Amino acid sequence: MSTATWRYDRMTWLQIKDVLARTPQPVVAIPFGAVEDHGPHLPISTDNDILESVLAECGRRAGGDLLVTPTIPVGLDEHHMDFPGTLSVSMEVCLAYVSQVAISVARHGFTHILIVNGHGSNQAICELAARKCVLETGAICANTTVNAAVHPALVADVLDSQRKGGWGSVAHACEYETAMMLHSFPELVQMDKAYRDMGQLKLKYFNWDHPEPSAFSYQAWWSSFSKEGICGDAAVATAEFGKVMFETTVTRFVEMVREFQTIENRPRVDHH
Numbered sequence: 001m002s003t004a005t006w007r008y009d010r011m012t013w014l015q016i017k018d019v020l021a022r023t024p025q026p027v028v029a030i031p032f033g034a035v036e037d038h039g040p041h042l043p044i045s046t047d048n049d050i051l052e053s054v055l056a057e058c059g060r061r062a063g064g065d066l067l068v069t070p071t072i073p074v075g076l077d078e079h080h081m082d083f084p085g086t087l088s089v090s091m092e093v094c095l096a097y098v099s100q101v102a103i104s105v106a107r108h109g110f111t112h113i114l115i116v117n118g119h120g121s122n123q124a125i126c127e128l129a130a131r132k133c134v135l136e137t138g139a140i141c142a143n144t145t146v147n148a149a150v151h152p153a154l155v156a157d158v159l160d161s162q163r164k165g166g167w168g169s170v171a172h173a174c175e176y177e178t179a180m181m182l183h184s185f186p187e188l189v190q191m192d193k194a195y196r197d198m199g200q201l202k203l204k205y206f207n208w209d210h211p212e213p214s215a216f217s218y219q220a221w222w223s224s225f226s227k228e229g230i231c232g233d234a235a236v237a238t239a240e241f242g243k244v245m246f247e248t249t250v251t252r253f254v255e256m257v258r259e260f261q262t263i264e265n266r267p268r269v270d271h272h
């Protein structure tokens, strides 16, 4: 495969057929993003920008082990609709849409599928969509993210050692997302409008930032706790921090893809 063929939709159907016959098959990534407010300093495309820039680089570096479908660009965002420009699709339609994209990939015979989330509130949908794909096709389908503000598991150690803002700095349009945009799309960032907004709750058993675990999850209307769509410390973000996080994410995601490829599809056993 040439380096250009990491894009699923840029291949011919004959090339797809060839790829299906390879051992191991590439992992197919399905990005699922959002269009929503990201403070006064970032465009409403931010979640999709981070998702697509990271996955494109992963695709280039994965040497044929990763195919990336077009991004599903609009997610579950009703709770952001108080901010002009946000686009939202109902949770039922999101689940149906994402799961049907994954299932259609599986129906061609792809065995390893990753739904890659770019927006926090899509998380539960991604988990259910992956499960629907497994139950309906028998393929190995999982969900993950390349956005550490959505879930930091892939890069938590580097995120914690490199960020400057301390607890609460990483949540949304925050130190992390602003830094990622400064690295990949500096012309889209208005740093003179970036500031710190710590409006989110921090209780003994609930918080949004790690490493302290949150014992329960709760999603309020965004305009009830964030003045202009920032949650975290956008002011301390730097392109250098963004570069470190981008490189770490790409390196580890490609490594994770190759680990994911090794998962065997073990047969079910009917004990009736």
Ligand SMILES: [Zn+2]
Residues within 6 Å of the ligand: 038, 046, 047, 119, 149, 172, 173, 177
């Ligand atoms: Zn975001």
